[in-house]
Amino acid sequence: MNPELQGRVFPPIEPYLVGREKVREFARAVFATNPINHDLDAARAAGYDDVVAPPTFAVVLQEHTLAQLLAEPDAGIDFSRVVHGDQRFVSSRPIVAGDLLTPTLTVSSVKTLGGHSIVTAESAITDASGAHVVTAISALVVRGED
Amino acid sequence: MPGTPAFDGLTVGDIVAEQSFPLTRDSLVRYAGASGDFNAIHYRDDVAHAVGLPGVLAHGMLTMGFAVQPVVDWVGDPGRVVDYGVRFTRPVVVDAKVGAVVSVVAKVGQLDAEARVARIDLTVKVGEETVLGKAQARVSLD
Numbered sequence: 001m002n003p004e005l006q007g008r009v010f011p012p013i014e015p016y017l018v019g020r021e022k023v024r025e026f027a028r029a030v031f032a033t034n035p036i037n038h039d040l041d042a043a044r045a046a047g048y049d050d051v052v053a054p055p056t057f058a059v060v061l062q063e064h065t066l067a068q069l070l071a072e073p074d075a076g077i078d079f080s081r082v083v084h085g086d087q088r089f090v091s092s093r094p095i096v097a098g099d100l101l102t103p104t105l106t107v108s109s110v111k112t113l114g115g116h117s118i119v120t121a122e123s124a125i126t127d128a129s130g131a132h133v134v135t136a137i138s139a140l141v142v143r144g145e146d
Numbered sequence: 147m148p149g150t151p152a153f154d155g156l157t158v159g160d161i162v163a164e165q166s167f168p169l170t171r172d173s174l175v176r177y178a179g180a181s182g183d184f185n186a187i188h189y190r191d192d193v194a195h196a197v198g199l200p201g202v203l204a205h206g207m208l209t210m211g212f213a214v215q216p217v218v219d220w221v222g223d224p225g226r227v228v229d230y231g232v233r234f235t236r237p238v239v240v241d242a243k244v245g246a247v248v249s250v251v252a253k254v255g256q257l258d259a260e261a262r263v264a265r266i267d268l269t270v271k272v273g274e275e276t277v278l279g280k281a282q283a284r285v286s287l288d
Binding site (some may be wrong): 022026029030031032036037046052053054056060063084085087088090091093094137 | 176180182206207212223
C-alpha cells in the first residue's frame with residue numbers, strides 16, 4: 001500500500017447517464033417501494049423531472065472510480081485483501097433519471113493501523129451544469145500480509 | 147407533500163419505522179446485476195469458502211441500501227435523505243435454502259432545529275447480532 005496516494009486526485013471518468021430503467025432496477029434490488037422511485041407521475045407530482053434514485057444509487061458510479069484506484073499502477077492495493085469498512089453519501093440533491101453525472105475520485109487519506117491500511121476514497125459527483133450532486137465516501141481496509 | 151412528518155412533532159428516542167427484510171440468494175443476484183458488483187463471494191459457496199468465509203454473504207451495500215428504505219417510506223420522499231453513512235461490522239450470511247432475515251429499527255437520534263434536519267439512527271440486526279454500526283441517516287424536514 002503506497003502512502004503517497006494520499007491527496008491524489010484522479011482524472012474525472014466518462015460521464016454516466018442515469019437511465020430511468022436503471023433507477024427502477026436498482027430500486028427493486030434494494031427493496032425500495034416508494035412510488036417516487038418508480039412512477040414518473042408520482043415523481044413529477046413531488047417536483048422532480050423524472051424518477052428519483054434511492055439514497056445509495058451513487059455506489060454504481062463509485063464502482064467505476066474505485067476500479068480506477070485499484071488499477072493505479074503504483075497503488076499497491078491487492079483487491080483480494082480489500083474489505084469495505086465504512087460508506088457514506090453526502091447529498092446536495094438526489095440523483096434523478098436523465099442526469100449526466102461525472103465522478104471525480106480523490107484519495108483523501110491513507111492510514112496504517114497495525115498491519116492494515118485504511119484508504120478513504122471520495123467520489124465527488126457533479127451534474128452536467130457542474131453542480132455538486134453527491135459525494136460517495138468509502139473507507140477501504142486493506143489487510144496486511146498474513 | 148402529504149404524509150411527510152413534521153420536524154416539530156419529533157422527540158429524540160422516538161421509533162419512527164421498523165421493518166424486516168427476508169433475503170434469499172435471488173436478492174443477492176438481483177443486487178449484483180443492479181449495482182455492478184459481481185464479486186463471486188456473493189453468489190458462489192465454493193468461492194466464499196475458499197477465501198475463509200462462513201458462506202455466501204450479502205453485499206454490504208445491499209444491506210446499506212435497504213436499511214434506509216423504512217426511513218424513506220416514513221419521510222415519503224427519497225430526496226429528503228441528505229446524508230447517510232454506515233460501518234460494516236458483521237457480514238450477513240445468506241443460506242441457499244433458508245436465506246436470512248435482516249431487521250431494521252429506525253429511531254430519532256438527534257434533532258438540528260436550525261437546519262430542520264433529523265438524524266435517524268438505524269439498528270440493523272440478524273437475530274440478536276448487529277450487522278451495521280453507526281448507521282445514521284439525516285433527513286431534511288419541513
